Amino acid sequence: MNTQSGHNPPVIRRLSEQVVNRIAAGEVIERPAAALKELVENAVDSGARRIHIRLDRGGIDRIDVSDDGCGMSPDDLLLAVERHCTSKLRDETLVHISTLGFRGEALPSIGAAARLSVMSRQAGADSAWSIRVEGGVVSTPEPCAGAPGTRVLVEDLFFATPARRKFLKSPRVESGHAENVVRRLALSAPHIAFRLEFDDRLILDLPAQDRAARVAAILESGDADGLLAVEGQRGDLKLSGYICAPSVHRATANGQMLLVNGRPVVDPVLRTAVRVAYRNVMEHGRHAVVALSLEIPPEQVDVNVHPAKTELRYADSAAVRALVIGALGRALGTGAGVAGVRPDLIQSRGSSPARIWYPPERNADAADLSTRLARPLVPARPDSGLPSGFAESSLPLAGLPAARQTAPDTLHDQAATTAAMAHPLGAAVAQVLGTYIVSQTADGALVLVDQHAAHERLTHEILREQYMGGEIRAQRLLLPEVVDLPARQVDVLLSFGAALARLGVEIEPFGGTAVLVRAMPALLGKENPGGMLRDLAEELEADDLASPAQADALDARMDAVIARMACHGSVRAGRRLTHEEMNALLRDMERTPRAGTCSHGRPTWLKLEKADIERMFGRR
Structure with missing residues (x-):
């Protein structure tokens, strides 16, 4: 207290109820969507079976929420606009809360910052009653006409607090926030019908339905x-x-x-x-x-x-x-094409779902799958006679010489082809651009598969399964290889030497800025270790939490490290595949968990339904 300088000491005074409510409104009602949330929560808690919401200019000018819930009496209306009055708490422990609202702050806060009108009628009552609150000033309840239930009208939001109003975004942005609020609340109460309108434009009209x-x-x-x-x-x-x-x-x-x-x-x-x-x-x-x-x-x-x-x-x-x-x-953990939403090529269609397809029981164990994938892939013969960028196929391709289409080494059993088409990813037709597999399904859809992305995921899952099982199988190099790296990357790799050994990568220092590679994961074959070690060093450097002394943190990061290894050990784009290799890849994708995306999260397959193709050609 500075009395010597001539200043009077500050005086503590009690704030008026209006100022208290305006201060509280800053926490509860930060934007129109926040006010709307409180009103819709009250409507849900009232036992409503239908809620109708209308907003003008994103709720900045007007918020109108009507419900057919239990309604309120005149005395209830007076308490509803008073701070810390609620019907939703059965005790004072604040533990067993079964309603969306319970604090008793929403309506007083809204009334302190806007022009609030509440009209409500209980079932069996002679008339409805209304009450108004403007800038915190409460009117006396009056009788009015109205259907059973409650209607809350909020106008000129933040007219009493202009500083808050000028921080609001555009009506379009505020509308987006409001719609998101309604969607979340509609999800929480599927037994209630919701109707949402923005400036007389219908946005949502949801009937009561199952979850x-x-x-x-x-x-x-x-x-x-x-x-x-x-x-x-x-x-x-x-x-x-x-x-x-x-x-x-x-x-x-x-x-x-x-x-x-x-x-x-x-x-x-x-x-x-x-x-x-x-x-x-x-x-x-x-x-x-x-x-x-x-x-x-x-x-x-x-x-x-x-x-x-x-x-x-x-x-x-x-x-x-x-x-x-x-x-x-x-x-x-489902295979590609097995369940869920399919990747879609038609942007205007958004997220088009596919029917769930239940695959046959898997009868090949992980070891068999690992062995088959690790087998070197045999490229198509250079004298195959196919156009540049195509691989051999069991299906006749239009435009190829008739003699070639009927040659005994390119025709395959049609029954096997028909059976393959019944699978989610269908039967391979061709390889285009040296990178993508084209297949056809029994229902006439076309599937495009990125061979590198798909095989990367398959390799990733096998390495991951081996790692979780204890240790990835390593193959010692006939001649150990020296790899030169930046000094910091050498330090990182050597510090994680024990962890990398569990991944099948055995290294040791070779003086200066070099490491000696003695073994590589057997599944990766003859992959050049230099590029892979650089990627692994970057992956380990990127994680501030992982250290050799933190086993839990390291294990959590290992999946990303395995993903880097899988990328190096996968079929490259541009490599020719035979018909059998393409179909084997499709079947493995259907059996392998998470095969719908590669290790970097990009899709491994895309699908064009027959209807999509017909629409693109103007047939629909």
């Missing part, structure tokens, strides 16, 4: 057959929901719909778990599309972390992460 149909509608995936079901349990924790295949992804995480005990959340723990589960099957920088619901005992989670109620605190976040990563990993 699978609601997820398909919210994620815009066509139908539920295009989704992968997720189920998992770890102690008292239960996870369920649906996810899209790795071929469907977005630039942001807005396509991730996450529920915890029925509450929509934007939770970093769950988002991190989703990212880790998709890390090795999706291109870097892209985000998965999922709809997941976590059931957790109320005493193991705190929802009262922030007024927005979208952030959580778990008693055991590690268990939550492990459950999500494990359950998603099992759902994603």
Whole structure:
């Protein structure tokens, strides 16, 4: 207290109720979407069977939410606009919370920052009642006309707090946030019909439906057959929901719909778990599309972390992460073309789903698959007579000489071809541009396969299986090879020498900036070790957490290291493949987990349905 300088000491005073509400509104109502979220949560908690939402200019000018819920009496209306009044808490422990709202802050905060009108009628009441709040000033409830249920009207948002209003984005941006809020809440309550309009334009019209149909509608995936079901349990924790295949992804995480005990959340723990589960099957920088619901005992989670109620605190976040990563990993462990959304070449169609195809039981073990893939591939004969860029095929190709089409060494059993076409990726027809396999399915679809990307994933999965089994089989070099590298990379590789030995790579120092390579993974054949060692050094350098003394961190990083090795040991683009090799590759893709994308997350196959082709040629 500085009294000598002539300044009067500050005086502590009690803030008015209006100022208190405006301060609180800054936390609860940060934008129109936040106000809309609170209003729709109230409508869901009221037992509504239908909710109708209208917004003008993204909610900046007007938010109108109507429901057919239980309604409120005049006395209830007065309490509803008073801070910290709620009907949703049965006790004061803040543990067993079964409703979306519970803090009693939404309507007072909105009324402090905007012009708020609430009209409500209970079932069997003679009339509806209305109440108005403008800038925190509450009017007396008055009778009015209205149907059973509640209608909340918010106009001129932030007129009482102009500083907050000028920070709002454009109506288009605010509309996007509002739509995302409604989609998340609609997912949490599939038994409720939702209708959403922006400036008299219909955006969503969802009937009451089962959860699978609601997820398909919210994620815009066509139908539920295009989704992968997720189920998992770890102690008292239960996870369920649906996810899209790795071929469907977005630039942001807005396509991730996450529920915890029925509450929509934007939770970093769950988002991190989703990212880790998709890390090795999706291109870097892209985000998965999922709809997941976590059931957790109320005493193991705190929802009262922030007024927005979208952030959580778990008693055991590690268990939550492990459950999500494990359950998603099992759902994603399907072969290419087996289930989920197919990669699509027609951009205007968005994410078109394919029907789930259930493959026959796998009868080849990992060792057999490893042996067959490790066998050197025999290139097509130079005198095959096929056009440049094509490999041999069992199917007659238009334009080739008739004698060539009927030659005994190029015709194969038609029954085998028909059987191959019944598989998801069909029967190989040709190899084009020395890189892509063209195949045809029984339903008339064409499939394009990137031979290098596909074989990279197959090699990756075999190496990974061997690594998880204890150790990748190594093959000692007849003549050890000296590899020169930058000094820092030599240091990194030597420090991880024991871990690399488990991967089948045996190295030792050779003085200066060189290492001596004594063994390589047997599956990679005669791959030049120089380029691979450089890539492995970069991979290990890129991870600040991995160190030789941190076994857990290193094991978590090994999948990325194995991916680098798989890339070096795979069939290269431009290499000719025989008909048998192409079909073998397709069948292995269908049997191998995560084969829909390569180790870098790029798609290994693309599909054109017959309808797609007809539309491209104007036949539809």
